[in-house]
Amino acid sequence: MAISGDSVRRITEGWGEQIAEARAAEVEQVFTLGKEERGAGTPVIEPVQPVGERGNISTDGHMILVRGEGWKEVKLSVFSAVDVRPAKERPASEWRRAGDPWVRLCRHSCQAGLWDADALGRYQYSEGLRRRVEECQQLSSVNDAAAWIQRVTAENYPQAIQVVDWSHATGHLWQVAHAVFGEGTARSQEWATAQEEVLWQGRAGDVAQAIAALPSTTHEVAEGQGYFLAHQEQMHYDRYRAAGYPIGSGTVESGGKNYVQRRMKRPGRGWNRNKAQGMLAVLSEMHSNRFDHAWDRFARPTNLR
Numbered sequence: 001m002a003i004s005g006d007s008v009r010r011i012t013e014g015w016g017e018q019i020a021e022a023r024a025a026e027v028e029q030v031f032t033l034g035k036e037e038r039g040a041g042t043p044v045i046e047p048v049q050p051v052g053e054r055g056n057i058s059t060d061g062h063m064i065l066v067r068g069e070g071w072k073e074v075k076l077s078v079f080s081a082v083d084v085r086p087a088k089e090r091p092a093s094e095w096r097r098a099g100d101p102w103v104r105l106c107r108h109s110c111q112a113g114l115w116d117a118d119a120l121g122r123y124q125y126s127e128g129l130r131r132r133v134e135e136c137q138q139l140s141s142v143n144d145a146a147a148w149i150q151r152v153t154a155e156n157y158p159q160a161i162q163v164v165d166w167s168h169a170t171g172h173l174w175q176v177a178h179a180v181f182g183e184g185t186a187r188s189q190e191w192a193t194a195q196e197e198v199l200w201q202g203r204a205g206d207v208a209q210a211i212a213a214l215p216s217t218t219h220e221v222a223e224g225q226g227y228f229l230a231h232q233e234q235m236h237y238d239r240y241r242a243a244g245y246p247i248g249s250g251t252v253e254s255g256g257k258n259y260v261q262r263r264m265k266r267p268g269r270g271w272n273r274n275k276a277q278g279m280l281a282v283l284s285e286m287h288s289n290r291f292d293h294a295w296d297r298f299a300r301p302t303n304l305r
Contacts, residue, residue, distance in 0.1 A: 016278030019285060019294055023111075027126045048290060049107060050132035054082035054244070056105055057133070057141045057160065058252035059124065059149045064264045066114065066273050074260050074280060075120040076112040078251045079131050080105035082140070084244035100241050105251050109288035112259060112280045114273060121152035128156065140240075142249040144168045145231050164234040165249040169204075170196055172227050176211055179220035202238035204228045259287045 030044050058080075061073040083104040090102035109131060111123040133139060141160040143149045150162055174192050181188035198206050208228040214221055228235070240247050263283060264271065271279070285294040 012282060013275055013278055015295070016280075016282040017274065019281035020113075020277045022297075023123070023126070023281060027122045030126050030129065031122060045126060045129045047132050048130050048293065049109065051079060051081045051107070051136055053136060054084065054138045055131070055133055055136040056080045056082050056139070056246050056251070057124070057128070057153060057157065058165075058249040059120070059141075059143055059153065060249070060252040060256050061146075062256040062260045062265075064114075064260065064276065065270045066276060067270045069273065072114055074112055074256075074264065075115050075117070076110060076252060076255055076260060077120065077124040077127065078108055078110045078255045079127055079133065080251050081107040082138070082244070082246060101244050103241075103244055103246050105246055107289075108251055108255075109290070110255055110259060110284050112255075112284050113277055114280070117148040117152055121156055124152065125156045133157065138244070140245045142246050143252075144249065145227075145234065150234075161240070161245060162234050163240055163245060163247055164231050166237065166247045168249075169199060169228075169231075169235060172224050173199065173207070175220050176214070176224040179218045180214050180216045199235065200237055202236040202240075204232040204235035208232075255287065259283045 026045055033044065056079070057077060059075070059077045061075050063071045064074055066072045083106055085102040085104070087100055087102055109127065111120075111127045113120070113123060115123065128134070139157060139160040140163055141153045141157065142163045142165050143153070145164045145168065153160060153162065170192075173195050174188075177188040177192035177195075181191060195207050195210055198210070205228070208225050211221055211225040211228065237247055260280070260283070264276065264279065285291060
């Protein structure tokens with residue numbers, strides 16, 4: 001049947017506000033219990049699509065315009081199952097160096113909202129209960145090395161192996177190369193490519209030494225050296241690949257683009273905070289493949305009039 005755009009908006013907003021209220025109540029219920037109580041007996045949150053033996057959590061932030069407040073950050077955590085297969089099964093279209101296992105992230109779910117880091121941590125932890133992350137035999141967290149992400153993830157999942165996203169790490173290499181040798185020059189490409197190979201072998205300390213030896217004292221050089229020194233323990237890419245850990249945070253990068261920016265950051269768009277939280281709650285359920293589950297649980301007849 002035909003339905004007006006205003007009705008679609010009203011139903012969606014009403015439903016989103018109910019989801020936002022319900023997930024806030026769930027988080028409050030989780031954190032009124034001690035950690036021992038959360039893991040004992042009947043689950044505090046109904047399990048949906050448990051991750052399985054291998055899981056990954058990636059987190060990031062994206063800016064949207066909130067009316068009366070200006071640009072505010074939406075924080076987003078994406079949970080994924082990790083599927084590891086032999087290198088020979090990898091499609092020819094998906095490039096990787098010879099011998100590396102084929103690591104795929106699949107069965108994603110997410111939580112997104114206008115939260116500070118600690119609030120995101122509470123929703124992240126609760127989503128982990130929903131996906132039964134505590135049962136994972138191997139858990140990783142691939143992120144861009146932001147301090148707040150590493151802190152929150154370590155507090156919730158101290159067992160997770162934290163990995164600096166490969167593309168962010170190599171991006172720092174190229175920034176140094178461009179600052180010293182000039183963007184687009186052959187010398188810049190030669191130096192950065194050589195250091196990428198060193199980093200691929202998990203030798204971030206050697207990369208920091210190579211940066212320190214450059215004939216430059218620019219800000220990019222000093223920052224680059226400090227970056228690789230500070231994150232050596234999250235850049236053992238050789239070990240991660242051999243063990244079947246993911247080294248890219250494409251799930252949360254894609255999630256930020258497709259879950260948040262595509263819907264929440266259109267030209268001229270500004271959001272009331274409550275409406276934004278409701279829409280982000282809807283998007284979280286839709287992109288977690290839980291639309292029908294959430295609709296059956298939260299839709300009320302009064303929203304359909």
